[in-house]
Amino acid sequence: MPPHTPAPTPRPVLVVDFGAQYAQLIARRVREANVYSEIVPHSFSVEQMLAKDPVAIILSGGPSSVYAQGAPFVDPALFDAGVPVLGICYGFQAMAKALGGTVAQTGAREYGGTEVEVCSAGVLLADTPEHQTTWMSHGDSVHEAPSGFEVLATSSGSPVAAFEDGDRRLYGVQWHPEVKHSAHGQTVLEHFLYEGAGLAPDWTASNVVADQVAAIRAQVGDARVICGLSGGVDSSVAAALVQKAVGDQLTCVFVDHGLLRAGEAEQVERDFVAATGVRLMVVDARERFLEALAGHSDPETKRKIIGREFIRVFEDAARDVVADAGAHGDEVKFLVQGTLYPDVVESGGGEGAANIKSHHNVGGLPDDLQFSLVEPLRTLFKDEVRAVGLELGVPEEIVWRQPFPGPGLGIRIVGDVTAERLEVLRAADAIAREELSKAGLDREIWQCPVVLLADVRSVGVQGDGRTYGHPIVLRPVSSEDAMTADWTRLPYDVLSVISTRITNEVSEVNRVVLDVTSKPPGTIEWE
Incomplete structure (x- = not known):
């Protein structure tokens, strides 16, 4: 290979993004099955997809109706390319429509936890329960499967909730197998990857x-x-x-x-x-x-x-x-x-x-x-x-270091940045990290910014005397990707130890408070 030419990446499972909030999650779940995946936009032509030499293709969910004007569609030529395909939610409906099935509004939307009944296990649903909880998010439903497809499952709002054509290696489910709320979702994905597409779990x-x-x-x-x-x-x-x-x-x-x-x-x-x-x-x-x-x-x-x-x-x-x-x-x-x-x-x-x-x-x-x-x-x-x-x-x-902003402690001091204030914040931060680690929680949370409100002072009592010290804010959050986050419910005894140590060992601090705001509306960092 000539110098300066990057070696090729493994042949990917392509996740075609139809605007779903879960496209990245699908790619992650495929990788958790030790199979390499990449995301491409739905605007890619069949030629562009095949140029990536995919081993399989997954069509993601999306917010549109397949019958809405300007809605994304799937070129039927994709299904004649010999590449295994799995349709999920909108991708399932777009596949059905492109192949001659019937998609329509039933008037009965399905959102959240939904029970489906397995009527034929096939490849996708092998070794899964006859009745299982899935996570749905749709208004349209597939009424009739395309010619050559076997119906695998139904639900109260989806006459066809899953189907497959094993000979052509084409598969689809109405629910979201990539989310943890679908009890057997990862099993369904792995059945598609290992059995349907014949892939080996060798991306480690x-x-x-x-x-x-x-x-x-x-x-x-x-x-x-x-x-x-x-x-x-x-x-x-x-x-x-x-x-x-x-x-x-x-x-x-x-x-x-x-x-x-x-x-x-x-x-x-x-x-x-x-x-x-x-x-x-x-x-x-x-x-x-x-x-x-x-x-x-x-x-x-x-x-x-x-x-x-x-x-x-x-x-x-x-x-x-x-x-x-x-x-x-x-x-x-x-x-x-x-x-x-x-x-x-x-x-x-x-x-x-x-x-x-x-x-x-x-x-x-x-x-x-x-x-x-x-x-x-x-x-x-x-x-x-x-x-x-x-x-x-x-x-x-x-x-295992928690994410840390490039500007560092400079944006965790609300106010002017001085050498003295940096030392105060460093000491408080070190105590919080040490106690979270002792409690085995430092890997359970995404990160815990410790913030010094340098321009704020409050009255306190330390050593029988009046103090006028700074507050420290603890901001523990849980997240998968930092795009959204929720505050982490730390055990009270851990919070108590952190607060006691900071106020005892950092003389400039006389108050420790907890930020219980999610993102949105708050950001993870204060500045």
Whole structure:
């Protein structure tokens, strides 16, 4: 393979997105069955889908009626391509209509938990109960299955709730097997994948590592690579993959902007380097960031200052790496980014830019400093990134680190950012994280921002004396993708210990409060 040409990804199961809120969830469930999947928009033509050489295709649900003007449709040619297809909800109805079945409104909508009766197990419903709870969300229903299809299940509002044509390897269900509320949903998906499509469950973390190492070596060749290492799971796992592939051709740049949590800088410098052997350049920019932030309390202003200073510091470090490489006759051609698959999907599924622009998640680089991107995680979801990190030997403390914003503690201080306030927040945050970990809860929640209300003071009593201290806010949330979130119901005894320790050990704090707002309407971070 010629240099700089990425190795191909596995042949995918394509999830065709008809606008459902569950398209990403379907792709995740397929991957949980150890089969590789990708999402494509319903606007893809049959030719575009087949150009991806799919091993199977899943048609997702969607909000439209198949009879509405302008509603998405399925080209019947798709079903003559010889590729196994599973239709779900809207995709099920669109399949039925395209193949000559009858879809109509019954006047009896089905939303939420719905019991279906299995009348013929077939491939999809083999070894599942005759009566089972599923999760429905539809107004239209399939009244008659297309010619050649066997009806597998019915419900009170769906005369045809599931069907299949085993000879043509075409299958469909009215319900959402991808959601946990469908009691046997994952079994249905796996029956389609393993039996209907004849796929093997061989897409695993070890195979991902092997494939990506080969891809990185093919892309990079003997060139030098630079990576902006934040200490978070995404950049750490991306760096570890590249390090495994090309060794000391990689230089990681870690910018300590002074806005990190307690022990994070030391952990990156000590544990990550020890585990991976990566070449690390550490830039101490703490004073620079504090000076730039002095006197600024507006959250957007703080974000812009932190982003601007990061760009400048990283730019200087990158130039040093380039100069050092040039002195040895090498050329730095590539920049590693920890882009994940949801980032790709949410940006329209684009193929990615060839050169760094200011909007990239490393903070951006100037246009005259050009690198090609190495994005070894761009086909992975967050949970898959963690599995790959463990496979690579990245320390568990980094792999399981909760999401942490790029601006760091700078946006968890409501008010001006000072060295003193950072130390107060670091101490309170360290206590909260320690106690959550002791209670075995640090992996049960998505993240727990700890916020210092620096511009707020309240009266308290400590040591028989009056105090006028700052409140600390605990913001524990549960989420799958951070798009929506709910506050986590932490045990009262854990909250009590956290509150007592913070008010006893952090003298500037005399009150600890709990944020019980979901997202929406609140965001996860306060600023």
